Amino acid sequence: MTIDDLLVHPDTLVVTWADNTSTSFPTIWLRDNCPSGLHPQTHERLLDLLALDASPVLTSAQIAHGDVVLSYEDGHASHMPVALLSADRRGQRASDADAIAPQLWRADMTAATVPRYAAAPILAEDHALNAWMQATAKYGIAIVDHLEDRTSAGVDVAQRIGFLRETNFGTTFEVINKPDPNNLAYTSVALPLHTDLPNQEVPPGYQFLHCLANEATGGGSLFADGFAMAEDLRTEDPEAFRLLCEVPIPFRFNDRDADIRVYEPVITLDRSGEVIEIRYNAHLAGIFDMPSEIMPDYYRAYRAYMAKTRDPKYRLTLKLKGGEMVVFDNRRVLHGRDSFDPATGFRHLHGCYVDRGEFSSRLRMLARTVSAAKAA
Template sequence: MTTAAAVADFRTYPLICAPSGVQSLADRINLEWADGRISPFHHLWLRDNCPCDRCVYSVTREQVFEIVDTPDDLKPTATHIDNDGCLLIDWPDGHHSRFDPGWLRAHAYDDVSRAERLAGIPQSHLWRSDLQIPVFEYTVLMNDNSALLQWLLAVRDIGLTQVRGVPTDPGSLKLIAQRISFIRESNFGVLFNVQSKADADSNAYTAFNLPLHTDLPTRELQPGLQFLHCLVNDAEGGESIFVDGFAIADALRSEDPKAFQALCEIPVEFRNKDRHSDYRCLAPIIALDALGRVAEIRMANFLRGAFDTSVEQMPRLYRAYRRFIAMSRESRFRVMHRLNPGELWCFDNRRTLHARNAFDPATGARHFQGCYIDRDELLSRILVLQR
């Protein structure tokens, strides 16, 4: 049971377990559940999360009430559970709140409930050289939202996917990228052409070997997803190489914790400069999220500035940096594959490092198109599709 009056959200919350009783304490209530769990809810928390249309605008589902407008020692005048299992609360100023039991269970912050939510957070599937790359068909993804969701989940959890059967007309990449969200433009354009050219403003636009890297580490926020779509690939060489940066970081944390800590703590400056722009970002190579998990790898040796740290830290940084790159060259981590016309890579640019073997433009044409979408857009699209 969910009602607009009891849930100020676009999601629904199944009734996992019904409330069986409520106990009032000095600064909170204890909600008792039929399975024996007890979930404390502080009075201020309950008033802050009242879902009624006076506290939350029903059109946007965004809060209009501010908790600072209540007294610090706020206490209900009455609490009880109605026949639908909803928690009803009367407040001293005459305000009434009604909470859906499914929503309360999903947001309970007792230790057991929080542990359940933590266990339910999507986990990255770390991979090495034996990865079976998930492959999807263009036509299906363009017409079937359930297949689209499976693709996006693979991008989120594995960080590397391939799509086949993509039209090879220039600009076709835009259509499938926009099945996720809008494209993030950069100084290289909305769609960028990866071709060897004489006036290149990036090593990517040469025939050189391109070592493992993430794109645009020179930006405060690196692009989340990168697409590379093969239009023509007649030249000899140019194979794509990938490693899971999260898997390397995980191995480094286990095998050389001091090096791992150094790459998490000591910032490195990355620079991207041409005749018309100059981008710089100072950040650690390994970034952790609020739970201490690896959330981002920032790496492109050809875009790195001179190290700038203390005299004492410099040897520590070089040792860790060299170890990370050396590990990325180990065969246990590397996946190599030649992309054919009509195929594309979609991968997590803040996780999956990519490289390209040198190719010989004298042996044939090679033309890829690429674009970026932010990781937030991927995660939002997944949640909307899951509704």
């Protein structure tokens, strides 16, 4: 956006834009964001904000070579890029390649409609990686297929995004039926819909489950959009929704090597009231110990969300095949499985996690590289 006029006040610069709108910039903000206060290589702040007056006195402003040149009473001169001022002119957050609005789904998401992408292009091409990641962020789930028949093939895809998240189960994990299990995932029993590791201070972000073999009878994978269930509950039962957002409950995991516990609500909202996280795992929920006067109402709310996890109207069922990998946002999409009979065949999934922060960072980096490639 180009500038039509600049009006100088001692404590404020008023910019009038080409569309006849105007923005007032306090001088303390202008000095705080002066490019001279940033390290030239790292772009980290060097300016000591307390070294400034609370309202630095602005004496003049003029446009020169794409900058607004500002002069202050203390002798400081700033060259503020017009683009920087324009980006902040509405007082809103800067655009973010990671700001992908979730597309909620229910049983309308099927094995035939779930986003599906081939592994080879994701591994080789940034635009294919970007397309797959954007779809995964939008729907919270996608399938990568045609992976090579080796355990590390899924990890290779995950590492195209960033570092793997290590947990008390390791950096990677094997979902197989095994003796002396420390988690129900390592058995053949049915697993109701849940999110993984809600007992962690920050639960893992995106989960990668690479199917190496799925020959046993049963063992279908189940998924549901936890955000959709939460939004439906908000509409149908606002009081239950409020309790699940406001009342923290204990989540815990313990075995011979770890004892990991937190108190957090089932539903987390951002400051604008949007659902940003689900922590739901009936197997890892501890003993509810909220005040007795709210306990009956809380149980009613908890059961209302639990009932939605059992409702077929929200459920996506997949029978993963060897060479397929399902990737999903563990803090949004609940997952589970049908029981299977290990005597009828081998079932083996290889898993890992990539945190949301790594996922978001990669999306932002891809926005730069893919845009640059298109412009070339």
